Amino acid sequence: MNDRIQYAAQVKPTERQLSVQEMEFYAFVHFSVNAFTDQEWGSGKEDPSIFNPTALDADQWVEACKSAGMKGLILTCKHHDGFCLWPSQYTEHSVKSSPWKNGGGDVVKEVADACRRGGIRFGIYLSPWDRHEPTYGDSPAYNEYFKNQLRELLTGYGDIFCVWFDGACGEGPNGKRQVYDWDAYYALIRELQPGAAISVCGPDIRWCGNEAGHCRESEWSVVPASLRDNEKIQENSQQEDDGEFAKRYSSEDEDLGSRDVVLKEKELIWYPAEVNTSIRPGWFYHASQDDQVKPLEELIKVYYGSVGGNATFLLNIPPDTRGLFHENDVRRLQELGEWIRGTFRTNLAAGAPVEASEAMAGHEALYAVDGDRDTFWAPQEGTEAAGLTVDLGAEQTFDHVVLQEYRYSQRVERFVLEYMAGGEWKKAYDGTVIGYKRICRFPAVTSRYVRLTITQSRWWPNISAFEVYRGDRNA
Structure with a gap:
């Protein structure tokens, strides 16, 4: 047998990678000022006073996720607009400057606590791109700012199962492009939350290559080591919300781990795939999309391709301006969970000869x-x-x-x-x-x-x- 094939068979996952793979299905929750401006990407110039959910209920989110069979929830603690869902001491552009709970609220804490009460795991998304922060583009200064915010999130909210980074990288308020210090971000996460997987722009969980729910027929967890850097290379990073990036995948990328690939690659790593898509056309809530929730059949198809195809499934559900999952989304999640439970209820081969x-x-x-x-x-x-x-x-x-x-x-x-x-x-x-x-x-x-x-x-x-x-x- 070829030594390269034996080498590929011996590449192993870390425990943190396994812990995410075995979750199978978990939620993304995109919530920010965008829900109140009806935008997908904020400019960073939004007035914090617009953030005022009237009935925010993180327990409702968690119960809806559990009804679908999800095992965790990743919250957009800060999106590209720079607005922080926790009262960060490093900026005034946060919930503490909003009328919600008279500036005394903390969405991150409410969601983390609700996840613990509900028995699911909590993860964080923190956008490296910050269109509000004045130091963005002054690379050393902004990297310190970003690490300070990471430290707040990694030390103030209990156990974190995942830190999810994306590759969005554009100009800041000063017109300069930031150079992210990924290695320093990773080191801080490993220090403070050693069990947390670092996903997408990170070494633990790999992006499937699109946001359209497309799944490969043959998804390998053992892939070329070079894939670790794909999403964090600045030239390939997302710089505008043009709709094309979200659909990006190519036939050339369909084969990431076959024998042909293994025989050509010097270094292989365990780098499992995650399939991410939204239950609606947008990632943030838009009332105009209340009747555009993905049909059950479409979600089932993605479930087969992801969970049933050696990948994890990250499904986004955006809270509305009340701070609740909309009734149509909740109904669809319940239907999906009922289908999963019904389909895989009784294993006819359990203990069989x-x-x-x-x-x-x-x-x-x-x-x-x-x-x-x-x-x-x-x-x-x-x-x-x-x-x-x-x-x-x-x-x-x-x-x-x-x-x-x-x-x-x-x-x-x-x-x-x-x-x-x-x-x-x-x-x-x-x-x-x-x-x-x-x-x-x-x-x-x-x-x-x-x-x-x-x-x-x-x-x-x-x-x-x-x-x-x-x-x-x-x-």
Whole structure:
């Protein structure tokens, strides 16, 4: 076997990367002065007095997110307009200068506390681009300002699961372009919140390449190390809200981790993908979009492609001027959660008898169906093609199979799912990568036996989960 392929099979995630991958589905919440000006990007010249939500209820946000099955929430603590949702001591351009709660409010604290009460994790978004701050463009001075604000957020609001940076970079009030000190930002996060993943413009979680919910057919977590710097390179950073950047992806980028890529790249890293999109056309609330909430079918499609395609799903829900998720958004989140719970309610293969084409001692076939993410089936080292057959005990109708590799590597490159009918094996699904999770969806079939055949893998496959479902009949 090629040494490069073995090297790729041995690239491992960090615990902070795993903690986000295993969340699967979490919320983005874009809230700022933009909700009150009906803009997507603020100018930085907004008067803080316009920020005055009349009924802000972070518990309502959290409950709506939980109804959809989300495990966390990332809040835009400061967007490009520079307005801070917490009373930062480094600027007056914040909630402390607004009429909301007579200047005594702190949106970040309310949301962090609500997440803890609700049992989901809290993350922060802090825009490096600041169109209000006078020091922006005086690079040393602004970098200190930005680190000071990061320190406030990382020390005042409990455990943070993620710090989410984007690549927006434009001119500041002085007309100068800022040079961000990414390494210093990262070092501060590692010091103060060592368990927090640094996402997109960061080394832990990779942007999928667009904001349109597009998902790759083969999403690799093991990719070229050079991808770490893609979003923070200034020339490629977003400088205007032209609508094109949000849709950006190219066919050249579809393959980031195949054998062809692995064989050419000197250094590989674990850098899993996140798919982000908004439940509405915009990222911030606009009353004109109340009837443009994405249809359930569209959200389901993104869910299959992201959570079901070895990526995480970050779905934005923007609060309205009341400080509430709009009723239409709340209804859609509930519908999505009901679909997820209904589709994956009963695993027909849980604890079922299972046979392997071969197995290594200590990694027998039963470990693929025992429901334990810390155990896995594996053939002998060096066996790149192998298979499992599950006996459902009786004829069962099913239309989904969920596969997961052992969490510390990604090795499967091609596989086939088949079912027994009339004494013959018939193909149900052809797949490429599995990774953290692959949801295989196909027209309903009825059979007692389901077979997974891995036709190509790196070194030897490690399968931690083989689950079989009959989807929600009402979906």
